Amino acid sequence: MIKKLLVCAKFLNRQRNLLIKRIKSYIKLALLNRKKKERTALNPEQYHFAVILMNDQGIGDAIVTSYLIKSLRGNGLKVYVVVEKRIAFLFEKFITVDGVLLYDKKKGIKQFRKQLNGLNIDVAIDLVDKGHNSLRRSQIILAINPVHSIGFNQEKNKLYDTSIFYNQYTSHISIRSQKILQLLNIETDLIKYYVNIPIEAHNSVEAFISSYLSLGKNIIIFNPYGSNVARSFSDKQIETILSFLSQYNNCVTIIVGEPNKIKHIEPQKNIIINPLTSFFETVALIKFATLVITVDTSIVHVSSIYDKKMLCIYNNRIIDNKFVNNFVWGPNYSNALQIFTADNLGTGLGDPIANLDPSVVIEKLKEELEKLELNKALNSRTDFEKFETKISAD
Numbered sequence: 053m054i055k056k057l058l059v060c061a062k063f064l065n066r067q068r069n070l071l072i073k074r075i076k077s078y079i080k081l082a083l084l085n086r087k088k089k090e091r092t093a094l095n096p097e098q099y100h101f102a103v104i105l106m107n108d109q110g111i112g113d114a115i116v117t118s119y120l121i122k123s124l125r126g127n128g129l130k131v132y133v134v135v136e137k138r139i140a141f142l143f144e145k146f147i148t149v150d151g152v153l154l155y156d157k158k159k160g161i162k163q164f165r166k167q168l169n170g171l172n173i174d175v176a177i178d179l180v181d182k183g184h185n186s187l188r189r190s191q192i193i194l195a196i197n198p199v200h201s202i203g204f205n206q207e208k209n210k211l212y213d214t215s216i217f218y219n220q221y222t223s224h225i226s227i228r229s230q231k232i233l234q235l236l237n238i239e240t241d242l243i244k245y246y247v248n249i250p251i252e253a254h255n256s257v258e259a260f261i262s263s264y265l266s267l268g269k270n271i272i273i274f275n276p277y278g279s280n281v282a283r284s285f286s287d288k289q290i291e292t293i294l295s296f297l298s299q300y301n302n303c304v305t306i307i308v309g310e311p312n313k314i315k316h317i318e319p320q321k322n323i324i325i326n327p328l329t330s331f332f333e334t335v336a337l338i339k340f341a342t343l344v345i346t347v348d349t350s351i352v353h354v355s356s357i358y359d360k361k362m363l364c365i366y367n368n369r370i371i372d373n374k375f376v377n378n379f380v381w382g383p384n385y386s387n388a389l390q391i392f393t394a395d396n397l398g399t400g401l402g403d404p405i406a407n408l409d410p411s412v413v414i415e416k417l418k419e420e421l422e423k424l425e426l427n428k429a430l431n432s433r434t435d436f437e438k439f440e441t442k443i444s445a446d
Contacts, residue, residue: 085190091213092200096236099174103132103196106139107155108185110279111331112350112381114139115245115357117179118147120229122246125150127238132173134164134192145250146332161191168196175236176201179228181218182209183372202232222379243384245357249339253332260328261340264304270424272297272305273338275346277313278405283347283367286406289413290317293345296414298322300421303342308334308351343420345413347405352383362388363416368395369402377402391416 102124106117114135124131125148132151133143143152151171155164176198178189182205193201193211203212216231226243233240261271274293276285285293297305298321307314308326319325326337335354338344344355344362348369355362362383369377378392391412395403 085210091210094200094214094235096175096238099199099236100129101132101171101173102129102175102177103134103153103173103198105176105178105180105189105192106133106135107188107192108136108180109139110350111139111142112353114142114147115247115350115353116226117229118246119226119243120177120179120232121147121149123229123233123238123240124236127236132171141331146247146335148246148248155188155192157188161195164192165195171196173198175199177232178203178206178212179225179232181205181372202235204228204231221374222376224382224384225380226384245353247335247354247357249336250332253330254336254339256328257333257336257340261306261337265340268302270303270342271337271340272303273308273341273344273346273351274305275308275344275349275351276317277309278347278349280401281406282401282404283349283369284405285347285365285410289406289408289410292410293413293417294320294323296417302425303421306337308337342424345417348377348381352381352388355388356383356385359385359387361420363391363413363420364388365391365393365405365408365413367393367402367405368397370398370400373400389416389420 104117104120106113109117121131121133130150132153133149134153134155135143137154137156140152140154143149153164153167173196176193176196178193178201180189180203186209190209190211200213201211202214202216203209204216204218206212206215207217209215214235216228216235218228218231220227224243230240230243264271274297276290276293278284294305294307294317297303300322304322304324306324306326307317311329314325317325326334328334328337334351338351338354338360339358341360344351344360344364346352346355346362347365348367352362352364355364364383366378366382371377371380378390382388382390391408393403393405393408395407397403
């Protein structure tokens with residue numbers, strides 16, 4: 053009985069602390085909002101310097117936002133990004149920008165201000181709705197002090213001069229970038245992500261897989277782990293899928309992921325644990341791949357860049373109680389086949405992928421591998437027919 057009371061007391065204390073934290077954030081946000089007296093008018097033709105707020109975001113977000121970055125720069129704007137140190141490496145060579153502003157949650161806004169050095173930004177762009185990090189994002193906008201700021205569903209926050217109403221809960225996240233471009237009178241092309249693989253990463257991957265390619269093997273990339281347990285395969289599922297893939301002598305499957313997560317997986321016939329440790333090398337591996345198998349991670353968006361045939365597993369996650377992750381952060385290209393879990397819990401974490409029957413994945417894999425065999429046979433026949441035609445002509 054005492055133990056139950058203690059558990060209950062701890063729970064109530066946590067809820068109280070969360071409520072107090074929310075109230076404090078609300079008050080601070082309201083005070084920040086009062087510092088701006090009036091909103092400025094939108095004048096896109098006068099803007100030359102833009103900043104995109106990307107703090108609190110990950111690798112997948114950066115890849116998807118590369119479409120917006122490229123489009124803005126192609127229209128003559130200098131583009132800066134606000135990011136945390138953990139993804140800053142992406143903007144050294146991989147995604148081209150004109151400047152990087154680092155935000156450190158521990159050091160806060162004072163440290164961030166020191167980097168500005170009189171930088172004059174015409175337009176600040178925030179692609180995220182109001183949420184738990186709104187205070188932080190508002191502090192950043194106030195520190196940058198842009199001529200104009202654009203946000204989504206921020207009509208009550210005067211720090212955002214233009215608020216785009218957006219309730220497309222099943223539309224892909226890249227639609228937000230299109231909305232921004234339309235607002236700035238920039239013609240939008242087909243959605244495409246723009247990255248540059250460092251030459252050293254490309255060369256190391258090419259050297260690694262050259263022997264397999266010379267033998268005519270198909271390269272399959274398998275990424276079994278997501279950012280949390282709910283979005284990851286179980287060890288048993290991984291074992292079952294790899295056992296199936298090992299039967300195909302015309303394929304070599306390379307398991308990718310964080311080295312500490314995949315190191316325990318036992319290599320077997322036609323199965324290799326990726327020995328190349330950098331993210332850029334993983335990107336290069338995908339470029340050379342015939343087929344990608346992955347859970348919902350940045351690998352999905354990398355595969356989109358190269359239009360790779362892909363099987364991707366999504367777990368019915370709901371973001372902020374309204375956005376359907378299966379579609380908002382889906383692959384968004386025709387060469388990808390999504391497999392959905394069946395629990396439909398409708399939570400922020402989504403269904404545990406560990407509950408998915410691996411036979412569902414294997415059945416789809418079998419179909420795709422049979423297509424590879426058929427395509428190879430057709431190509432061989434075409435090559436032979438060309439050869440016969442050449443001989444006859446001679």
